[in-house]
Amino acid sequence: MWAVTGVVAVAAVALTVGVLHGRQSVAGQVVIPWWGLSIAYLLSGILVAHITVRNQAYTFTLSEVPMVLGLVAASPTALITGGFIGTALSLVLYRRQQPVKVIFNLATFLVEASVAIVVMQALLGGHTVGSSFGWLATLAGTVTSSALAQVVVLVIVVASAGALPIRQVARTLAFMLPASVLNTILGLSGLHVAGQDPQLAALLLIPCVVLAAAYRSYLSERQRHGQVRQLFEASGALHRSRGVDASIATMLSRARDMFNAEVAELILLPAVSPGEARRFTMGPGDGPVIATTEDAGDRGELALRQQAVVLGPGGPPGVLAARGWRDGIAVSVSADGGVNGALLIGNRRDTVSSFGRADLDLLEAFAGPASVSLANGRLEAKLEHQAFHDSLTGLANRALLAQRIQTALLHGPRDDFAVLLLDVDDFKTVNDTLGHPAGDQLLIEIAQRLSSCLEPADTAARLGGDEFAVMLRSTARVDDAVAVADRILAALRRPFNLAAWDVTVRGSIGVVIDNPSVASVDDLLSSADIAMYRAKAQGKDQCVVFEPLMHVEVLARHQLRADLERAVSGRELRVHYQPIVSLTTGEVIGAEALVRWAHPVRGMVGPDEFIPIAEESGLIVPLGRFVLDEACRQLSAWQRTLPSLHLSVNVSARQLQEPELVNDVAGIFARHGVNPNRLTLEVTEHVMVNDARAVDALRDLRSRGTKIAVDDFGTGYSSLSCLRDLPIDSLKIAKPFVDRLARSDDDRALATSVVGLAHSLRLDTVAEGIERPDQAEVLRAAGCRCGQGFLFSRALPAAEFLARFGSQKSTAPFLSLAG
DSSP: OHHHHHHHHHHHHHHHHHHHSSOOOOOOSOOOOHHHHHHHHHHHHHSOEEEEETTEEEEEOOTHHHHHHHHHHSOHHHHHHHHHHHHHHIIIIISOOOHHHHHHHHHHHHHHHHHHHHHHHHHHTTSOTTSHHHHHHHHHHHHHHHHHHHHHHHHHHHHHHSSOOHHHHHHHHHHHHHHHHHHHHHHHHHHHHHHHOGGGGGGGHHHHHHHHHHHHHHHHHHHHHHHHHHHHHHHHHHHHOOSHHHHHHHHHHHHHHHTTEEEEEEEEOOSSSSOEEEEEEEOSSSOOOEEEEEEOTTHHHHHTSOSOEESSTTSSTTHHHHHTOSOEEEEEEEETTEEEEEEEEEEESSSSOOOOHHHHHHHHHHHHHHHHHHHHHHHHHHHHHHHHBOTTTOSBOHHHHHHHHHHHHHHSOTTOOEEEEEEETTHHHHHHHHOHHHHHHHHHHHHHHHHHTSOTTSEEEEEETTEEEEEESSOOOHHHHHHHHHHHHHHHHSOEEETTEEEOOOEEEEEEEOOTTOOSHHHHHHHHHHHHHHHHHTTSSEEEEOOGGGHHHHHHHHHHHHHHHHHHHTTOEEEEEEEEEETTTOOEEEEEEEEEEEETTTEEEOHHHHHHHHHHHTTHHHHHHHHHHHHHHHHHHTTTTSTTOEEEEEOOHHHHTOTTHHHHHHHHHHHHTOOGGGEEEEEEHHHHHHOHHHHHHHHHHHHTTOEEEEEEETSOSTTGGGGGGSOOSEEEEOHHHHHTTTSSHHHHHHHHHHHHHHHHTTOEEEEOOOOSHHHHHHHHHHTOOEEOSTTTOOOEEHHHHHHHHTTOOTTOOGGGGOO
């Protein structure tokens, strides 16, 4: 501004000297002395209205009236001298402007007066100032000088604001030029009246005051309309803001513009007291929002006022002084039904006005959409956090981990991060013995210990169940990644206190270092998964680093999944039948339907290899439907040769989640004409205890005649107290439990207790995995009714099963069935 002011001042002096040199007075019969013009200019500097353009306030005066008086009724020297003195007095004594503005406005006056004199006298020629032509010349001089002055003001606006607000400048000029013409006409009319009757000249002050009041009222009303438009636009911008950070930035930016202020500040109080308040500040300048934290202290007073207040002598003490602001206003903002912050606006950009009642009303109106935007931003942030974080542990979830890995793969240099995959080895035992609340608490504490082993740049995530993952950005060297994995394993070895019990768990970790051969997030996690299972196979409680050669296993697994999808939709799946034998008579009373895969290249693939893949991919649902349909078809075909045979079919947890399962099973029974009483659906005890939806489906099926069995019973004990309430008919004692039998008196006593429990609940019992005669004998002596296993027969194709057991005698001893 000083540079532009200096240029204008030099031009003003040069023009003034040129005008005063050789210019004669053209005054007519009315002559006004220089001091009279000083008074006129002083009055015009008092009767002002302001128009704000960015950080500059353009002051609109009635200066054309004394300008006309000086052009027509005074000499050039009297006009310039009187106008200069009167303008200086109004700027210094009344408007109290800064030195740079005083110099700029005085220089602008000199330019304006000099141009008006030159233009008016050049057009006047030989005509008198009192003639019609003289009036037109005077009008041309004043309008030209006024337009030039506004151009100079425009230059200073651009210099100070750093931009050209075209729309606002255009609206200002559209008002100023017609007003300049009107003021000139008013001055000429006053001179005409004074020429007719000098005593009436004093009355010229009345229309000047009225006209100044009209200008001020018009400009004030136009400013209010502009603020309403800004409020509407700000509300729309706040509505479009997404996220709490965007809402705050939009709120502060719009508030600064709307109130023509240098600084806007938002204070958010802590949810509980005492606590730290969060402070967001924008300005001075065009920098970003600066966020800080501070003790809530007296800042809370602003938020509790429930209305807009002026930050001054009557406002909260110390607020202006603490910030170094000249003036300001504040209003409370609210969200979720309560006051929780304050919005402060400070330092009006222009120096001719301060915050008043109209600003308070506008600020209160702005606080409404600002509060809604803030609440919406917080809600969006909460929803976004929920979408990308695990609800139990607070860690990142699979989606957020995958997003960050994908970003690193696409944009970061290769070899700059590592991924660790952790599986808690003993989690199921804790869940089954201490219950699910203890299991949840264990997961929470594992997450805390996991996070304590990492750097801020790293990401810890829970992928589901007892599986966790870590993305290391703080290091990507193999040795460093292994060191982090060892820290995690050491942290897990320390006992956890759960439900008054000290519990110790172990973990297995797979480590993958990013390398060019890894093409996607799935490949990376699959590689870590393979390394983690290698750690389990090698004895658990250790980490294994993925090696490039292991990638073959990843490809093989993907290929197997694709082959399985083809097998489910084609004719590669087979159903074999393993006999279920009465341990008392040796008679085959039933069979379990077990799926086999006749791979065209690999030959017969066992279920242990492809069932986990089917469960991961969702193929377990059509696969399970196929096994059930094939078993019912075979059962219908055996009705003559094996009329009393009973079939068992496994049902997965994923199948039980299907809403149409009950109708599908009923439809299969009807299609094959099978009595539901001849079919047992086997479900693991984990599903029976933990999945209420599955239990409801099983209860529905049981009400239709289908029998329900708990599979793998004996691998957990948390379900014992729940057996009475479950819709079940029999227990299938798991093979690991059977393997421990016949080793001691304690084993036999345990077998007797389990079978006795089942009998007390009127449940049948079937022992799985019987491989030795002594196991069968212990179970028979304990009262177990049935058994199955390699002692009797492996699972057989339907034709071989029929050939072997279709003509058996009911009196055949069970030991004769082995082979």
